[in-house]
Amino acid sequence: MTTYAALLRGINVGGNKKVPMAELRALLQESGHGAVRTYLQSGQAVFTSDHGDEETLAAELTAAIERRFGFSADVIVRGHEYLRAVAEACPFPAADLQPKQLHVTYFSAPVDAARFAGIDQPAFLPEEFRLGDRVLYLYAPDGLGRSKLAEQLSRPRLTKDLIATSRNWNTVLKLVEMTAPAHP
Incomplete structure (x- = not known):
């Protein structure tokens, strides 16, 4: 099981592309991910997954957001080792x-x-x-x-x-x- 962060671009800014964090958590859980948490309202979610790679997970989440909220939001998914290395x-x-x-x-x-x-x-x-x-x-x-x-x-x-x-x-x-x- 790997822990990832999903970074959503351009949501909840100026009243546009509203994605309530509770709904984002539910969406990730419904997609089969575990230990789902969010941070702030600006589009960070953390979850665990045992399937897929970063690009696949990002594409799946992008499609799920569009289905659920009716608009496209760009998503980048990165694992802990990468995030730590960046810091x-x-x-x-x-x-x-x-x-x-x-x-x-x-x-x-x-x-x-x-x-x-x-x-x-x-x-x-x-x-x-x-x-x-x-x-x-x-x-x-x-x-x-x-x-x-x-x-x-x-x-x-x-x-x-x-x-x-x-x-x-x-x-x-x-x-x-x-x-x-x-x-x-």
């Missing part, structure tokens, strides 16, 4: 920063630096970004809402053919904790 590989001094200053954008597939080569990073300092394994780490000292670099990074041409969904550092760490194997 451990952070290129910024996370322990020294406020959680609102550090964000991780999870991608549905690997990305290479060439995709972001057109961004003049020095022009955005002190904001910075670094790529990792299917993730982008963003340091935005004034928070995401004021970040000019985040605005550039979210342009459709940079995320073409990808699902991309961002989480703040508190959520990144909470998902690592929630997906960790239980110890007796």
Whole structure:
């Protein structure tokens, strides 16, 4: 049995694409998954499954959401080991920063630096970004809402053919904790 986190993109934002967390938990349970929990209202669910891989589970959940709620929502599914590795590989001094200053954008597939080569990073300092394994780490000292670099990074041409969904550092760490194997 593997524990996964499902990251839903663009739900419960501005009154659009409403997915109540109780209904999301029920949907995952009805789909045969166990130990279902959600975190916040912004689209994180943790569950156990003994069938499928991350891509298959994401596709199944995407289809189930569309059937249940009548709209499409992009979903990325990742297991504990990956989530832990992402947190451990952070290129910024996370322990020294406020959680609102550090964000991780999870991608549905690997990305290479060439995709972001057109961004003049020095022009955005002190904001910075670094790529990792299917993730982008963003340091935005004034928070995401004021970040000019985040605005550039979210342009459709940079995320073409990808699902991309961002989480703040508190959520990144909470998902690592929630997906960790239980110890007796």
